[in-house]
Amino acid sequence: MKYTIEVDLLPEEEILSNEELLPKVLSQANLTIPKTTSIGIRRVKQSLDARSRKIIYHTTFEVLTDNDANSKEQDEVKKLQKVGNSSKTLLIIGAGPAGYFAALEALEHGIKPIVVDRGKDVQARRRDLRAIQQFSEVNPHSNYCFGEGGAGTYSDGKLYTRSLKRGTYEKTLRLLVEHGANTRILYETHPHIGSNKLPVIIQNIRRTIEENGGEIYFETFVTSFIIKNNVAIGVQTEDGKELFGDAIILATGHSARDIYQQLHSQKIALELKPFAIGVRAEHPQELIDEAQYRQKPRNKLLPASSYKLVTQVEGRGVFSFCMCPGGLIVPAATNPKEIVVNGMSMSRRDSPFANSGVVVAVNVEDIPNVEKYGVFAGVKLQEQIEKNLFELGGKNLQRSAALRIPDFVSGKVSTSLPSTSYIPGIEPLPLQTIFPDFIKKRLQKAFDDFGKKIRGYDSNNGIVVGAESRTSSPIRIPRDPQTLQHIQIRRLYPCGEGAGYAGGILSAAMDGQNCVRAFVSTFLI
Ligand SMILES: Cc1cc2nc3c(=O)[nH]c(=O)nc-3n(C[C@H](O)[C@H](O)[C@H](O)COP(=O)(O)OP(=O)(O)OC[C@H]3O[C@@H](n4cnc5c(N)ncnc54)[C@H](O)[C@@H]3O)c2cc1C
Structure with missing residues (x-):
């Protein structure tokens, strides 16, 4: 049995730790918990209310006894599998939130993700951002939109979504925490991470993908799709390589105008x-x-x-x-x-x-x-x-x-x-x-x-x-609402913001996870 208690905190109370707030919180609760050896609290929801002069944080605490501490986390984040020798591979185009969270999801299902991105890794990308800021030099493959972590890396890192699927939403936030984000994002109504913290989190995600047998290639610009009998089997890159996978997750973001042109030239439907x-x-x-x-x-x-x-x-x-x-x-x-x-x-x-x-x-x-x-x-x-x-x-x-x-x-x-x-x-x-x-x-x-x-x-x-001008994509890559495959090309999963199915970091990440789940349920179960 879990107890929740709603408490209003003043700004000077909000900064206190849960341990320091324990007496206040318990004093406001009418609990009949037996005197167990330990009782703790954790915040599960918090919103700032500045409507009146007395500014307060409406905070919901969960009371934890020995038995239920951290049980929720254990339920929802599944164990990742080592996929180095997996016979199933997913080719993921784009290392933005959609692509990286698709890769993490693939690891949960024992599928090997192969992620390619036209841009550079987060560290190298930083130099290109400086060149834009100071010398107006825009590298068309490495900038605020392109490169590891996608458009979300050097952003505000707001993590809001209008998605109602709370379970997936919480799982995504928890994965961010596992990779270094502050636990506050789990309970704040308007969580954000910040541009100075995001690159480290993204590097940690990369490490998880690689340590579990996934592969990631930067500065690999996809220029065309290999389609056989209306089935997507691989891609060609600018440097002449061909890469293959059991399915392709196309998560190239709203600024990859060349990808829309390419799809169109290969007669792949767009809207x-x-x-x-x-x-x-x-x-x-x-x-x-x-x-x-x-x-x-x-x-x-x-x-x-x-x-x-x-x-x-x-x-x-x-x-x-x-x-x-x-x-x-x-x-x-x-x-x-x-x-x-x-x-x-x-x-x-x-x-x-x-x-x-x-x-x-x-x-x-x-x-x-x-x-x-x-x-x-x-x-x-x-x-x-x-x-x-x-x-x-x-x-x-x-x-x-x-x-x-x-x-x-x-x-x-x-x-x-x-x-x-x-x-x-x-x-x-x-x-x-x-x-x-x-x-x-x-x-x-x-x-x-x-x-x-x-x-x-x-x-x-x-x-x-x-x-x-780049609030969202003006083009949708249409997909079947049930299987999430492109309406005409099987095993091609248009994904994230560039395909028209997300509007921010969190919704793009969740769409990446959904595309992998859809692939699993269509082809692997
Ligand atoms: C400055 C800025 C601030 C933002 N702030 C926020 C915020 O605070 N909160 C929020 O929710 N959203 C924010 N956004 C929007 C958010 O970043 C995007 O909604 C989100 O990143 C979309 O994720 P995605 O994975 O679908 O695509 P993207 O993040 O755009 O990633 C696409 C990736 O595909 C790669 N790619 C493109 N074409 C190719 C190709 N041909 N071959 C190989 N790779 C390719 C790109 O290099 C890129 O890494 C911000 C965006 C910007 C630019």
């Missing part, structure tokens, strides 16, 4: 799907803290505050996306002649800036030039905006256009800009002009509304930087 495009807004963290906590400066025991904004403008949602409190705006382009921004933060979230994507939902019927570009019309729209931005800056490398929010809204160019976290730099240029009207006008109207929800949001203290 247009809705996505979102906009800008990244940045404010002083203090401004957001003051609005959210009504404190200036905020109590240092509280985390940098976050927000979630959403409004409807002319029938389309405009919303904040991937909010990074205490974070940095980063250049997320995958090619030298485009500018794309995104956000990240360190585990402490201690930069003086708060940033967030502010994006307009683009439905399939909104996408221009479908007659001309067919299934690539959404990608073309993204590319056009990214190129417009690059050219707006006089092809000035990764330096991006930015505006103070009131100027963006009224169609003006700012005469000056405040400081920013975006290292390549910003310039006051007419950012509005890179967008088609249906996006620009909705963004402009949304800021008016957001200013009513967060005091100062639409003031001169806030800026917008372009372009937040």
